[in-house]
Amino acid sequence: MKRMWTRRLARTASVALAAAALFTFVTPGLTADRDTPETWEGLKLVKRPGLDTVYVREGVSLAQYRRVMLDPVDVSFDKNWNPRGRLGGTQGTADPTAIRQGLAKLARDVFRRELGKKDGYALVEEPAADVLRVRAQIVNLFINAPETNSPEITHTYVVNAGEMTLVAELYDSQTNALLARVVDRERGLDRGLNELQIANRVTNTAEADRILSGWAHRLRAALDKARS
Numbered sequence: 001m002k003r004m005w006t007r008r009l010a011r012t013a014s015v016a017l018a019a020a021a022l023f024t025f026v027t028p029g030l031t032a033d034r035d036t037p038e039t040w041e042g043l044k045l046v047k048r049p050g051l052d053t054v055y056v057r058e059g060v061s062l063a064q065y066r067r068v069m070l071d072p073v074d075v076s077f078d079k080n081w082n083p084r085g086r087l088g089g090t091q092g093t094a095d096p097t098a099i100r101q102g103l104a105k106l107a108r109d110v111f112r113r114e115l116g117k118k119d120g121y122a123l124v125e126e127p128a129a130d131v132l133r134v135r136a137q138i139v140n141l142f143i144n145a146p147e148t149n150s151p152e153i154t155h156t157y158v159v160n161a162g163e164m165t166l167v168a169e170l171y172d173s174q175t176n177a178l179l180a181r182v183v184d185r186e187r188g189l190d191r192g193l194n195e196l197q198i199a200n201r202v203t204n205t206a207e208a209d210r211i212l213s214g215w216a217h218r219l220r221a222a223l224d225k226a227r228s
Contacts, residue, residue, distance in 0.1 A: 055180060073104040074136075076139050107136065115216060127173035132170060132172070136169075163187035165185040167182070
């Protein structure tokens with residue numbers, strides 16, 4: 001009975017603390033702003049719907065590329081992220097290494113899935129004249145309520161799962177010439193105070209999949225447009 005009461009109290013406390021902390025969200029530094037330079041390493045700043053910052057080398061076309069070589073995806077956390085969760089609780093600690101490795105694998109799987117859809121672009125491991133090399137990093141990863149190693153059964157409810165920023169560079173795979181650079185920050189869907197969502201590994205992974213799918217879809221759209 002005492003254990004059941006402890007679990008119930010933990011669930012109630014998690015909801016209350018999550019609601020109290022909703023408006024202290026950390027904003028990453030890598031986002032587009034009015035101070036973004038017009039050029040970057042020979043690339044020109046352009047506007048692309050749905051993306052914060054995009055630089056493209058003038059005169060470059062993606063029409064020749066039919067396949068994609070995706071470098072291993074590097075993942076790093078926001079400097080203010082706490083492995084115990086945004087609330088800094090005492091119910092266990094998340095494993096940052098496992099999260100980074102899992103998200104990197106998920107990113108590769110999602111890009112393969114989205115790029116490889118009908119009449120799409122296969123992921124390959126070797127350079128060629130028709131291969132676009134993509135070097136992607138996920139930075140400023142902030143998970144509001146990561147799943148921890150706590151033996152207790154607790155539930156945490158949040159407005160959204162968190163946020164992360166993509167920094168992606170596109171290269172010609174043979175010459176290694178830099179063609180474009182993208183910086184885009186995305187956050188989990190906001191449910192609102194009246195519709196808090198439970199946060200666990202399943203829901204966090206689903207939100208990451210949704211964001212990664214959006215990035216992969218935009219790359220696919222750019223390649224499709226270039227060869228149409």
